[in-house]
Amino acid sequence: MTERRPKLVALGLVLVCVLAVLWAARASRQDRVHRETLYVFGTLVEVEIRGEDTDRAQAATAAVGRLLQSLHEDWHAWRPGLLGDLNTAIAEGRGLTVDDRLAGVLRDGRRLSCESGGLFDPAIGGLIGLWGFHADTPPTGAPPSADRVAALVAARPRMTDLRIDGARISSTNPAVQLDLGGFAKGAALDLAAAELQAMGIENAVLNAGGDVNVLGTHGDRPWRVAIRDPFVWGAVAAIALRPGEVLYTSGNYERYFEHEGERFAHIIDPRTGYPVREIVSVSVLDTNGARADAAATALSVAGTQGWAEVAVAMGVQGVLMITDSGALLATPQMMQRLEPVGDAFPAPVEVVPLPAGVPAPSCGE
Ligand code: ADP
Ligand code: MG
Numbered sequence: 104m105t106e107r108r109p110k111l112v113a114l115g116l117v118l119v120c121v122l123a124v125l126w127a128a129r130a131s132r133q134d135r136v137h138r139e140t141l142y143v144f145g146t147l148v149e150v151e152i153r154g155e156d157t158d159r160a161q162a163a164t165a166a167v168g169r170l171l172q173s174l175h176e177d178w179h180a181w182r183p184g185l186l187g188d189l190n191t192a193i194a195e196g197r198g199l200t201v202d203d204r205l206a207g208v209l210r211d212g213r214r215l216s217c218e219s220g221g222l223f224d225p226a227i228g229g230l231i232g233l234w235g236f237h238a239d240t241p242p243t244g245a246p247p248s249a250d251r252v253a254a255l256v257a258a259r260p261r262m263t264d265l266r267i268d269g270a271r272i273s274s275t276n277p278a279v280q281l282d283l284g285g286f287a288k289g290a291a292l293d294l295a296a297a298e299l300q301a302m303g304i305e306n307a308v309l310n311a312g313g314d315v316n317v318l319g320t321h322g323d324r325p326w327r328v329a330i331r332d333p334f335v336w337g338a339v340a341a342i343a344l345r346p347g348e349v350l351y352t353s354g355n356y357e358r359y360f361e362h363e364g365e366r367f368a369h370i371i372d373p374r375t376g377y378p379v380r381e382i383v384s385v386s387v388l389d390t391n392g393a394r395a396d397a398a399a400t401a402l403s404v405a406g407t408q409g410w411a412e413v414a415v416a417m418g419v420q421g422v423l424m425i426t427d428s429g430a431l432l433a434t435p436q437m438m439q440r441l442e443p444v445g446d447a448f449p450a451p452v453e454v455v456p457l458p459a460g461v462p463a464p465s466c467g468e
Contacts, residue, residue: 134322141171144175144287145175145239153307163299174291178283180228209267215398219397219398227280234369252377256376284369287396293316293391293393306319324343325343326344327342333383334383339423340443348389349388351386351395352385353403355368355369368403382426387422388436401417402424407432420437430450431451
């Protein structure tokens with residue numbers, strides 16, 4: 104018995120050393136960070152992958168870059184490509200067979216548009232073009248004439264005019280012109296996040312100018328992201344994102360133009376054909392990028408009245424709205440998650456509960 108004790112002690116020491124080495128290896132693996140900024144999708148997309156070998160992280164980032172670039176080419180609203188061909192076909196009263204990826208995003212867009220009560224409607228590409236937002240740089244010059252705006256509104260282009268049969272797309276209304284700008288980033292980052300997961304990447308963030316999808320965690324803490332202040336350089340708040348969450352912001356502070364002292368935003372109200380005014384920024388916290396992105400656009404259109412009903416109809420709960428007078432409105436689900444950056448929020452946050460009993464819209468296939 105007394106002879107066995109030193110052996111046991113030695114064995115115990117070896118075990119402790121092995122565990123320490125394993126723990127250190129795991130810790131250093133978790134510390135491994137691969138960060139790259141890609142210029143794809145007409146914007147800068149920051150990809151950060153943690154806890155992977157450099158080779159694997161590099162290969163995964165390259166795959167994401169290729170995917171986003173091909174989506175950009177296929178889904179572009181005004182350069183030649185698959186969506187452009189589809190728009191030409193629709194205007195000529197023809198159908199077109201696209202690929203499953205575009206058909207899928209159009210099906211999602213049609214459902215989200217229906218749920219938003221038509222406030223989010225990617226079929227209003229004609230109006231968006233008329234206002235001059237079909238260009239890489241914001242428009243200059245005068246806004247379009249009231250007659251031209253009214254004529255396009257009267258033609259009532261709607262996503263619900265689309266007929267989607269497998270990958271065969273047609274429209275019952277030739278005025279439909281598709282512009283996926285209101286949710287393409289969300290749909291694309293969802294596909295990119297799925298691609299990373301399929302490649303076995305567990306911890307990553309995809310950040311396209313503040314629109315973010317996350318996988319897993321940032322080492323032993325959550326991924327933390329900021330919501331930009333639309334009025335001054337800085338952040339309104341920060342949020343610690345849980346694995347699989349997304350945060351999307353629609354803002355009227357980046358793409359807009361000014362004419363004779365008046366500011367015209369790039370989000371158009373499909374009911375009037377005119378840019379939205381009241382809301383300067385909407386952030387949506389969710390688990391689906393396409394839905395969050397579409398909802399942020401829809402709630403910008405909804406304005407301070409009725410936005411909470413639209414959020415419920417679209418199935419989103421975490422919402423922060425910033426009005427043109429700087430007021431902050433948040434759902435309780437968002438309020439719980441907002442952290443001030445610095446001492447306090449830039450203004451008191453008014454908490455607006457989501458209404459109960461909003462009938463579920465019937466927006467099936
Ligand atoms: P951001 O570019 O700030 O993320 P959005 O996600 O709201 O903002 O996208 C704005 C883009 O969506 C516009 O440039 C235009 O292409 C498109 N768009 C504008 N108004 C609407 C609308 N009512 N419904 C759907 N898409 C829209
Ligand atoms: Mg959007």
